[in-house]
Amino acid sequence: MNATATRFLYLARHGEATADEDAGELTANGRRQAELLGDRLRDVPLAAIHHGPLPRAAQTARLIGDRLKEVPVRAAEAAGDYVPYVPGRAELPADAADRLLAFLAPVTPDERERGAALARAAQERFTGPVAGDEVRHELVVTHAFLIGWLVRAALDAPPWRWLGLNHGNAALTVLRYTPGRPSAVLFFNDMAHLPAELRWTGFPPELRG
Template sequence: MTTTATRHLYLTRHGEATPDERALTDDGRRQAVLLGKRLRNVPLTAIHHGPLPRAAQTARLIAAQLDDVPAHACEPAGDYVPHTPERDELPPDAADVLLDFVHRVPADQRAHGPRLAHEALERFTGPAPGAEDRHELVVTHNFLIGWLVRAALDAPPWRWMGLNHDNAALTVLRYRPGFPASLVSYNDTSHLPAV
């Protein structure tokens, strides 16, 4: 019998980005530092982040607030459309709006999303192998957070749409052996100053 332990998955969207999305704004950098300070008492073992500069910069700023937690880029933590629904999957009254939204993303960018979404589920979800509980942070983007939350709640694949996550907010999912996944908190911004 394989031993598994509880996985605590902390998810955050990158800090506020500049209009060209190549870097964080001053506010975005402050958001990342504040989130890092909030996570100081969490026994994180790893920080995974998407390869785009706004996620990488956020991860570096968070890691600078923590003791010896390695941060590394991984493609499944990136920015992509995880699932492109067919019309018959969607509620009839919302189908046009949702399909218009997802089809605004270029087809070449939608093509690799399902593979990466599958890899993200394999890599980041479910109980952790071994006997030690695992606490991991994923610095990512709105779409992947929506995808992972909808999977934890056993919602239909299209339901990643409509779940909006604030910059540098914190969502926590828990995967205990023998139990369904739990949404512990969603879009928590208590560490950020009021706008």
């Protein structure tokens, strides 16, 4: 029998960025958020930092990597910004369906297909126990939608339930995948490493703590 070991998956949304959806780069606040997250992770034995292809994710990953010791930083398309799943009305709670479907209405058929394929690739690449007998710690610097999707999957929640799982800039979520045990969410959207003035950026104003 092939041995498998526990994977700890650290998920972080990129730091605060300028408004340009595709070319947006980190603001001064975003750079500081990334540096503070790197400081928090300094004692974690990370095997790698993966990041999405957009500038705000790549810059965040590099700034985190600069605070660590010789951790490889790697781009991954599956860690990018995309809609992982578009539900039908029948899947959704009746009182929320109109709002959620309006939010997803701009997503084109091609974007739906590509997003679903990338979401599958992200789960295959980043989740589950790892081969061998050594525990692995990995960080994925990504976007709010993928974090919601992976947290949903870790909890075996319905596919639509990635919706509404918001994530602050440079906040930290940790998932654990242990052989023979259900996957676990150890913590979600943790901002303890950020001072008060750098918390809750990127979050809907009505939901900020």
